[in-house]
Amino acid sequence: ADDTDRQSFCLQASKNAFGEVMSNMYLHHVGNNTINNIRTHATSMLELLREEVEESIKSASWLSRTDQAVALGKLHTLEAEMGGFDNHWNIAYVNKSHTEIRFQEDFSFLEAVQELYRVFRRELYRLYHIPIERGAFIWTFTVQPYVVNAFHMQSTNIIVLPEAFFQPPFYRADSPEYLNYGSAANSMAHEIFHGLDFTGVLYDARGHLTRPFSDAVKQHLNQTVQCYHNLLSSNFYEEVLIEDTNIAMEIDSSATLNENLADIAGIRHAYRAYQRWVDRHHTEARLPALSLNPSQLFFVSAAQPYCAVIPDLAKIFLMEMDEHLPNGMRINALMMNTPEFAQAFNCSVDSKMVAQETCHIF
Numbered sequence: 001a002d003d004t005d006r007q008s009f010c011l012q013a014s015k016n017a018f019g020e021v022m023s024n025m026y027l028h029h030v031g032n033n034t035i036n037n038i039r040t041h042a043t044s045m046l047e048l049l050r051e052e053v054e055e056s057i058k059s060a061s062w063l064s065r066t067d068q069a070v071a072l073g074k075l076h077t078l079e080a081e082m083g084g085f086d087n088h089w090n091i092a093y094v095n096k097s098h099t100e101i102r103f104q105e106d107f108s109f110l111e112a113v114q115e116l117y118r119v120f121r122r123e124l125y126r127l128y129h130i131p132i133e134r135g136a137f138i139w140t141f142t143v144q145p146y147v148v149n150a151f152h153m154q155s156t157n158i159i160v161l162p163e164a165f166f167q168p169p170f171y172r173a174d175s176p177e178y179l180n181y182g183s184a185a186n187s188m189a190h191e192i193f194h195g196l197d198f199t200g201v202l203y204d205a206r207g208h209l210t211r212p213f214s215d216a217v218k219q220h221l222n223q224t225v226q227c228y229h230n231l232l233s234s235n236f237y238e239e240v241l242i243e244d245t246n247i248a249m250e251i252d253s254s255a256t257l258n259e260n261l262a263d264i265a266g267i268r269h270a271y272r273a274y275q276r277w278v279d280r281h282h283t284e285a286r287l288p289a290l291s292l293n294p295s296q297l298f299f300v301s302a303a304q305p306y307c308a309v310i311p312d313l314a315k316i317f318l319m320e321m322d323e324h325l326p327n328g329m330r331i332n333a334l335m336m337n338t339p340e341f342a343q344a345f346n347c348s349v350d351s352k353m354v355a356q357e358t359c360h361i362f
Helices: 002-017 019-030 032-059 065-077 091-096 109-126 134-142 177-196 215-235 257-280 294-306 312-321 327-336 339-344
Strands: 079-083 151-153 158-162 239-242 245-248
Touching: 002 019, 002 109, 019 032, 019 091, 019 134, 032 065, 032 079, 032 177, 032 257, 065 177, 079 134, 109 134, 134 151, 134 158, 151 177, 158 177, 177 257, 177 294, 215 257, 215 327, 239 312, 257 294, 257 327, 294 327, 294 339
Parallel strands: 079 158
Antiparallel strands: 151 158, 239 245
């Protein structure tokens, strides 16, 4: 166990210290053809999502014409960085990235870390004096292609989808589309809607902090998050035992409101995008040995990433410090709030998985 822990620690330290080198190794391991195929597939999913979101914006009665134009402008100019940085394939570029690092043989681990931070800070300071190259900034200073996550950079109106985001079990090119749309496209939709959350509405289509939306938009978002808070507080209550003391986990949805908004809007638009894909292609076959239909499997695929065993103490820390709801609460509340889920599973109106009042941005 100690060797495993040490190996894991050293791997993580290497990834943090030598991101350019590790990115080069990782991209070559995956292969250029695979990455290009993933980009093509992901781009097609993104375009269907964009069509669905555009339709929702155009039909939203609570948006004024001005606000609608701003929202559509952000959506149409939204770009996606997928896979990784082209320069990470270039070994000369990669080697140049760490030429200033000066390690000595007698360095302790702490001294090595100090040297790395010294060089990293110097690189950051240089950005004040040169034009910023988008790819280098995103893939060098923000995220690496081996990170399993997705991001919305609101100050640039770009969503970032690292190559590792498109790896099993989260994504498989040969899986039915209802599984990929439930997982990968759902997360992509989530990131799109961070452009219209409480922080996103402060930025225009160019990523400039201009506060382009009216107060009516913020008011609508406030109504949605208050509705969702009521859903959470009336359906979820948990006590955890810490040192012989029962501690109630109080829900502070103000800390998670942006993530809640992205969840609420994301899953419905991902589901609609999948239905749009079916309309343009074909109804997919069910998985063998399972009685679940494609719509049901979409929601199962959406829920699977949240399956986790979380110790009680960790739940407390997550509730207090994370901008996301704890996994179980997050996915159950989301499904309760999604009419398409209830329809897919034929839930009765008095089912625990059907909220008395659902909350939606669109």
